[in-house]
Amino acid sequence: MNDREVYIIGAGMTQLYRKAPMPLDELGRQAIFAAVKDAGINFKEIGSVTVGNMGGLSGAICIGQRIACSLGLGGVPMINVESACSSGAMAVNKAVEHVASGKCDVALAVGVEHLSSVRGSGTAFAPDSRDPEGLQGATMPGIYAMRTRRYMHEFGATLEDMALVAVKNRRHAMNNPYSSFRTPITVEEVVNARMVADPLTLLMSCPNADGGASVVVATKEVAQRLGKKLVKVAASHITSGIFKNSFRDFTEMEITIRGAKESYEEAGLGPDDISMVECHDAFVIGEVLYLEAMGFCKHGEAIPFLKSGQSDYGGKVVFSPRGGLLSCGHPTGCSGCAQIVEATWQLRGEAGDRQVPGCKAALTHVTGGGVYGLDNAACTIHILTN
Amino acid sequence: MAEQVVFHPDILCIPEGGEKPYLIAYKCSCGSAWFPKLPFCPNCWSDKLEPMPLSRTGKLYTYTIVAIPQPGLQAPLAYGFVNFPEGVSVCAQIDVQGDLETIQKALHIDMDVEVAAGVIRKDKDGNETISYRFKPI
Secondary structure, eight states, X not given: OOSSOEEEEEEEEOOOBSSOSSOHHHHHHHHHHHHHHHHTOOGGGOOOEEEEOOTTTSXXXXXXXXXXXXXXXXXXXXXXXXXXXXXXXXXXXXXXXXHHTTSOSEEEEEEEEEGGGTOOTTOOOOOOTTSHHHHTTOOHHHHHHHHHHHHHHHHOOOHHHHHHHHHHXXXXXXXXXXXXXXXXXXXXXXXXXXXXXXXXXXXGBOOBOXXXXXXXXXXXXXXXXXXXXXXXXXXXXXXXXXXXXSOOOTTSOHHHHHHHHHHHHHHTOOGGGOOEEEOOOSBHHHHHHHHHHTTXXXXXXXXXXXXXXXXXXXXSSEEOTTOHHHHHOBOHHHHHHHHHHHHHHHHHTOOGGGOOTTOOEEEEEEEEOOOTTOSOSEEEEEEEEO | OOOEEEOXXXXXXXOTTSOOOEEEEEEETTSOEESSOXXXXXXXXXXXXXXXXXXXXXXXXXXXXXXXXXXXXXXXXXXXXXXXXXXOEEEEEBOOOSOHHHHHHHOOTTOEEEEEEEEEEEOTTOOEEEEEEEEEO
C-alpha cells in the first residue's frame, strides 16, 4: 500500500489511570503534546489529525476538534474514527495513509478514552441489545469465556494454565510506570478471584482505565532531518469480520489469522522476525489464541509455548512487555495507539527496565467490537521495524 | 400494566397445538443457510430466502455462566452456542435455575439441548420479552 515510506517520529501518552483526574479532551491534549514534543517538530507542520475514540460512550460529537483545535491544530483535515477497541490503532492507520499517499508530510494520530466517567465498575461491555446475541444477554466477557471453555475442552488446558498469562503480564507491568496495575499476582489469586463469566475471573479480565496516546508519523526525509533513531511503519493493516452463522471454531480467530497473514506480507516479514507483540489480551484467552493465530506456534500449542517461557523475556518473542491490556487496563479507544507508542519506545531502546533486548520488529494488534455473526468487527495490525 | 412481547416471530415458531417450539433458519438458492432472517443473502445478494425449520434439538458447542450480566438481567445467567444438524449455530440463554455451582454441574460441552420459549429479559416496568432459549434434555 505504501506509495511513500512512513516513519514514526513522535510518540507520547498519558498515565493510564484507574480514574483520570482530568476530562477526556484534556487526556487527548496531553497525549498530543507529549508526542509532538517527542518528535521535536513545530506543531504547525502537522498536516492532518485523526482521532480514535469509542463512540457512543462519551456521547461527544467531533471529539477530535474538541481536543485538538484549541491546541492550534485546526485548519487541516481532522477525522474522527471509531471501531470499538480498534479505534486508536485505526487513527494511526489513517495518519500513515495520509503520509504514504502524499497528502501531507507529517500526520498526527491520537487515541483517547475516559471510561471511568461513563461506565461503573462491575458492568460488562455488551454488544448492541438489538443484536440477536445481545438481546439474549451476551457480554464481551461472556463471549471470551465461551472461547476459553471450548479451548480448554479441545486442548486439555486448565484454568491454572490460562492464569499464567495474567501473572506474566502483571510481572511485565511492574516495570511500566504508565500502568496503574503493578502489584504482583499469583496463579492462585487469579484462579480464585471473583467470577466474571465462568470460567473467566476478574483477574483474567482487563480492568477499565482512562488514558490518551498519540503518535506523529512522517516521511523518511522529515524523520532523517530530526535525527532520532528511525522507526519505520512496515505494515499498517485493517480488516473487518466476515459474517458467518454456520458452525464456528471458537478456538481459532479467523479475523486475526487473516489480518496477521496479510500484515506479514505487507511488511515482507514473518513471525520469526518479530521481537515483541502487544496483542488484544482483553482476557487471558486472547493471548493464547493470538500466539497461534499470529503463527508463533501451531494451533493447540500455545499453552506449552507459554509455559516454556517462549512468549516472555529470553524466549522466542516477548508478548505484552508493557503489561498488555490485562495489566495496563483497557482505555478502549486509546489502547491501540498506546500499543504503538510502546512499540516505538522499544524499537528506539527507550523502554527502560522493560526493554526487550535487541528489539528489531514489533507487532501491535487490536481487534474491536462484538457484532452478531462476526469473530470481531475489526482487526488492526501494525508492524514497526528499526 | 406489564405486558409480554413475543420477539422473533419470524424465526421462532411456537405451535398452537402444544407441540414443542422450534427455530426457523432461511435457506438461499445458492445453498447458504442464515439465522436469523436477513434481507439479502450475504453470499450472493439474492432476496429469495426460504424458511427452513431447524431440528428441535442441537448440541451445545460452548457456553458460559455470567456473574456480571447486562444491566437488567439476573445473574447467574447461562448462555451458549448450539450447533444444529442443518449447519446453523445459534446463541441463546440456557434455562437452568440455581446458583453458579448448580448450573456448572448441569451443563457440559456437546450435550444435547432443545429449543424452548421463555422470558429472556424484563424491562424496568416488568414487561417481559419472550423468545427462544435452550433447555438441557
